[in-house]
Amino acid sequence: CYAVPSPKDMWSVRLREFGARFGALADLYIFKREPRFLGPLIPIPALQEVPDGAQSYPAVTPQQLLELQKKEK
Template sequence: MLSVRIREFAARFGALADLYIFKREPRFLGPLVPIPAMHQVPEDAQGYPAVTPEQLLELQKKQGK
């Protein structure tokens, strides 16, 4: 357990040193790649909750048998 605490302390100290002592900035690793997102929810998609209380009771009855 002591080794984990020492490792965590070293990691936090290293992060603070990067920020305040070495003044390091984030690196630019390449052009931005857009991530397409579905903007429309299908009409037949089930809403929240994913399982209705009635369906939950049916599942419990099936598992109880």
């Protein structure tokens, strides 16, 4: 884990965060703005199901790993 030191001027960060949160609340409740999308909706594909007879994970079996190691020697 890499610990990043905190900014030297923390007040500017807090002020920016306060402004961003206030702006978001103002958009929602005062100006009644809705989220907008800048393009067509793109569907997210569903997870693919693996048939019962097919190998899913791991992609390489331990036996296949041993065979590959023997071939490399």
